[in-house]
Amino acid sequence: SIVLGIESSCDETAAALVTDGRVILAQRIASQDEEHRPFGGVVPEIAARAHAERLAPLIEATLADAGMTLDQVDAIAATAGPGLIGGVMVGLVTAKALAMATDKPLIAVNHLEGHALSPRLADASLAYPYLLLLVSGGHCQILLVEDVGQFRRLGTTIDDALGEAFDKSAKVLGLGYPGGPALERLALQGDAKKVPLPRPLKGSAEPHFSFAGLKSAVLRAKQSGEYTDADIAASFQQAAIDCLIDRTRRALAKCGPVNALVVAGGVAANKAIRGALEALAASHSLPFIAPPLSLCTDNAAMIAWAGVERFERGQSDPLDVAARPRWPLDPEAEAVRGAGV
Numbered sequence: 001s002i003v004l005g006i007e008s009s010c011d012e013t014a015a016a017l018v019t020d021g022r023v024i025l026a027q028r029i030a031s032q033d034e035e036h037r038p039f040g041g042v043v044p045e046i047a048a049r050a051h052a053e054r055l056a057p058l059i060e061a062t063l064a065d066a067g068m069t070l071d072q073v074d075a076i077a078a079t080a081g082p083g084l085i086g087g088v089m090v091g092l093v094t095a096k097a098l099a100m101a102t103d104k105p106l107i108a109v110n111h112l113e114g115h116a117l118s119p120r121l122a123d124a125s126l127a128y129p130y131l132l133l134l135v136s137g138g139h140c141q142i143l144l145v146e147d148v149g150q151f152r153r154l155g156t157t158i159d160d161a162l163g164e165a166f167d168k169s170a171k172v173l174g175l176g177y178p179g180g181p182a183l184e185r186l187a188l189q190g191d192a193k194k195v196p197l198p199r200p201l202k203g204s205a206e207p208h209f210s211f212a213g214l215k216s217a218v219l220r221a222k223q224s225g226e227y228t229d230a231d232i233a234a235s236f237q238q239a240a241i242d243c244l245i246d247r248t249r250r251a252l253a254k255c256g257p258v259n260a261l262v263v264a265g266g267v268a269a270n271k272a273i274r275g276a277l278e279a280l281a282a283s284h285s286l287p288f289i290a291p292p293l294s295l296c297t298d299n300a301a302m303i304a305w306a307g308v309e310r311f312e313r314g315q316s317d318p319l320d321v322a323a324r325p326r327w328p329l330d331p332e333a334e335a336v337r338g339a340g341v
């Protein structure tokens with residue numbers, strides 16, 4: 001089967017055509033970095049307008065790249081949340097219109113499920129269940145991925161997401177937007193032992209995360225004037241890695257048998273983080289699987305792939321399915337957290 005995927009939940013407008021044989025027939029991504037850079041972060045209204053202007057021609061171009069028409073597509077999948085609601089609605093409404101016009105099934109994809117299943121698009125050998133570290137701009141979670149739509153959340157952040165911590169620390173260092181990749185580059189020139197920074201929640205029993213204190217410590221280090229920016233960047237990245245490894249090790253001890261340790265989400269593009277997780281997996285005699293960098297940050301191939309997995313199981317959604325600004329992968333765990341955990 002062939003699924004058209006549409007992504008518009010943040011600041012990437014994207015479309016892709018993916019087959020059940022894991023072939024990405026075509027994919028296009030229009031980034032809005034230029035539009036949002038003057039504001040130092042994503043402006044929801046600007047994002048929604050940009051998605052609305054770009055999406056239709058982008059889908060046409062993606063079909064043309066593959067030499068296909070919509071008739072040859074088996075299903076249309078779009079991100080239905082979580083994310084900035086204006087952008088999500090642009091993508092979802094477009095998918096509904098295409099599904100209605102062509103009489104093809106519509107598949108409403110959870111953006112986080114897109115990230116979570118992307119390693120299976122990249123690697124046919126990855127079977128359920130696997131332990132997933134999902135690290136992105138808005139999320140930092142450890143999930144046991146049991147099947148499509150079946151997630152058990154073992155840990156989450158009690159304040160900031162890791163991508164957010166990278167972006168805010170990068171801003172403090174004057175690295176601009178988006179900051180994660182720039183901070184990683186600067187860290188290569190610094191000494192990770194120079195700046196004493198906290199490792200929040202390290203050693204605690206449940207595999208949760210906290211990055212707000214680390215971010216504030218970066219601000220204080222910068223304001224002290226005692227350290228170079230490169231040393232701060234390297235020390236921040238190392239502190240983040242120490243937390244990730246400690247928390248993931250804890251989760252591995254709790255999750256039962258798994259087939260692999262997997263990382264996904266935009267922060268998974270970070271090579272130092274990938275290296276540290278690979279070593280952790282090796283120490284547990286587990287395969288380590290990380291998608292290629294292009295599948296880590298927001299893209300539509302992962303949405304199309306989640307669509308393929310659902311389509312192959314005979315799943316689709318009604319044309320009145322709603323866009324959701326919030327949509328946890330594990331609603332039970334989310335409810336507990338809402339109660340203060």
Ligand code: ATP
Nearest residue numbers: 136137138139163180181265266267269270297298
């Ligand atoms: P979510 O998926 O949680 O809704 P999002 O879609 O905005 O959030 P992604 O596109 O998955 O997030 O990831 C973007 C984040 O990844 C940004 O915070 C960015 O700084 C971070 N990031 C990207 N590359 C790197 C890198 N090399 N090192 C660290 N962080 C990175």
Ligand code: MG
Nearest residue numbers: 010011012298
């Ligand atoms: Mg982006």
Ligand code: FE
Nearest residue numbers: 115136266298
């Ligand atoms: Fe994302």
